[in-house]
Amino acid sequence: MSGGATTQQEVAIPEFKQIMGHPQPLWMLFMSEFWERFAFYGIRWALTLYIVAQFHGGDAAGQKDANLIYGSYLALVYAAALLGGYVADRVIGYQRSILIGASFMAAGLFMISLPDPNIFKLGLATIITGNGLFKPNISTMVGKLYKMGDERRDSGFTIFYMGINAGAFIAPILTQLLAQKVFNTGNTPAYKIVFICAGIGMLVSLVWFYFGRKVLQGIGAPQAGQEDRKRMAYVVIGGLVITPITYFLLQMGADTLQVVLTLLFIILSVLLLIEGVRVGPVARDKVIALLIIFTVNVLFWMFFEQAGSSFTFLAENIVHRVGDLHFLTSLAGMDEFPTAWFQSVNSVAIITMAPLVAWIWVKMGKFNPSIPRKFSLGIFFNGLAFLILMVALSSMVDAGGKIPFWTLVAVYWIQSVGELCLSPIGLSMVTKLAPTRLVGLGMGGWFLSTGIGNNLSGKFAAFISGESGMSVASALHGYTLSFYVLCGAGVVLFLLAPLIQKLMHGVK
Template sequence: MSGAATSAAALPPPAYDQLLGHPKPLWMLFMSEFWERFAFYGIRWALVLYIVAQFHGGDAAGQQPAGLIYGSYLALVYAAAIFGGLVADKYLGYQRSILVGAVFMAAGLFMIAVPNETVFKLGLATIVVGNGLFKPIISTLVGKIYATADERRDSGFTIFYMGINLGAMISPILTQILAAKIFGTEAMPAYKVVFIAAGIGMVISLFWFWLGRAQLKGVGEAPEGANGIGRIVAVFVGCAAAVPVVYALLAMGAATLQIILTVMFVALAGMLLVEGIKNGAQARDKVIAMLIIFAFNILFWMFFEQAGSSFTFLADQIVNRDLGFMTFPTAWFQSVNSVAIIVLAPLIAWGWVKMGSWNPSIPRKFGLGIIFNGLAFLLLMIALGSMVDPETMKIPFWTLFAVYWIQSIGELCLSPIGLSMVTKLAPLRLVGFGMGGWFLSTGIGNNLSGIFAGHVSGEGGMTAASALSGYTFGFWALVIGGVSLFLLAPLIQKLMHGVK
């Protein structure tokens, strides 16, 4: 940012009108994110199933490449946040970055409805580019409408996180009904309808933010001297040029992509450290604490994000979805996590406040999140090891349903707290870049999740034995990681210099 923009960032936020105890712009951002998440999660349940059906003729051997593509796509979605953070911080401003990103995301969602593999992957690449400008920046804006010391800040992020999950809850249910009941059949869903509905949701998000951004009262506007249309055109051209680059990264494969993402993470960590060192010992220590937590965040998402890949195949083939009065659609499992978040988020947020001095530190909350993720895998180990019906070779419906609830508790201990943490620990000039680092660590975890999902499915498709082997590894990795973070928590908290 320019010096003027930096100074502006140091000032308290404007005097906003309040709505339900929070700044009014929170609710505009809430609904913009609701529709963006409707779009993003609307396609989540369908992607791997569509890849197997459309590009592998329905052969179970297509599960492994489908999982790898899905993981790489998600990884790039989050990795693109680094560049989106830089563009917003230093060149375009937050508000205009969100609008440009929304345009590209909508275009990409409509592109993947075309039943051609090249166009499909170009569409995924276009979504990636748009999401890089949208997702981290709208989260950063939530932090900017609160003063740093405002005690409502964490609660505001939790409310915002509920907006994410409302969109994520509704979209799989609606898109599954559209694809299977209205335009297709259960045996042959009309997947392109799913993608078109998601594109429409993204267009709604675009216009919602466009019409409501005046509520921000200048927060997130373009840096001084950068208000002209020239920079918008330049960013559009740059994004269009980035699409074939992202397409090439998707084509490289998950293993090569993992190397690239790791190099990016090391470079990002170096840049944040240099900025922290410039700002003094406390700023340096805060960056170190943030980076340590980023590393554990990778572990969490590597196993949590099985929901869109191996858990989808598990639900489709190995879970008994016959409830007697209906067959529970595979797509609807994608809504279970969101329902759990909506139910549990206010309870957990209330619980943190009620605990008072017993409220766990940020590192210990992260440790709890990882441990709960591990407990979900423990349940899968038990189900696949001792609860497989010998006639149907399937596990009970309630087990996977419960897994999503247990994981959701872990997610609430970690993810909304992480968004708030970055706005408190990142160097002031590079808050958007720091948020990009948070999403890059999530992206690395997602790429690893695709590699892991490929291992769980194996070359010939998922079996109860292959799932048991993979999920046993997941349990031990998560429990060891969570306990380690608990032990490191006092050191990390010291580096945070009083940030809670």
């Protein structure tokens, strides 16, 4: 290759100690990501409910604003990965990016515990800055532990993905119990406790990675020319500058943000295409395939991420939660199944189903679906989840205006199967299809496409809630539309899969 520094993927991979058939550093990264996801998902269930309770006095009309803020926050969290990937690739390396990102995230989590709307949004902006430096780079480092032809690569990403979900499973349960039963005696959780616990979890991730990174043996360390510690100071200063800009993007609203994110996606696409063309036709075709998959990813997350927005209000107001799984709620000293705990269903499903799905892919051998076909399966399962809601909201509503408890559990579970067909495969795919010199930027593109989907999810959730809050009728209308859009997209992708696979030049 001509021009530019040699990337870390081109450096000889050390002979790592193997634990359970995988390099030792995988397990260190697993636990770092566990605690980071504990922090991230620890606040997920509470954000929209907190915004309505704290800044709208509990008025259901505040649901629209809460959904839009939530969607924009998630969008910027993932869009920031674009810049974070570039910083790691070209400025300070992956390890230092992760350490700085963890510090910013911890600070932001403690900030949002202060009940002021401006400080709250500034805290969200600080979390966004930190996550951009942390999230894409720790994922990229997993790929750098394996040689390109190593058959363990996909299973390594699946294990890593289970680390993500182990943290995501524990976080809603623990933070909700602490906020409602330990530090509060009423029915309304002490939301600041949720945010403080998440901040502590982020500090654990920071300390764990700081002391554990020695097992990486140079993987993710600064490259030649990046060793100067002044570069870290420049990145910190840059983060302090970007955070207020992110705050203003949150203030400007989801519509303006959508324009900004779309422009960023176009710029990223052009940069990747230029690099692909420079390297050669094969690299160019792989980039084209990558960009098609990114577009599908937008659609998937637009509807999947209703889990943290409209589904939260659905669970709070329309799902029957009294008496269901009473043995669990009685153990926790509660009269009803907490809304927060629905967020853990996804993680239980991932942890339970991930080994099974990975085993199925292996056992299928030569009949193992191509990456595009797996993505179409993810879209179909997402659509199936909304079909359940269509049936429940049209024919299972009781006299109290509630749908059965099991229907929302089934929705989260089926969506999770779709996620397993798409998300872990996507992380691995980026490291295979992105130009070698811009793997971090490619991973940033994956998260940017997720971010665009998340912003659209907030807009769609706001559409479902309307001006007066979610009702059975508005939920039925919105989720019916979701089903038809996803099924149509799944059929189109399934039919186009052979063409996309051809562009991938043998990548599986």
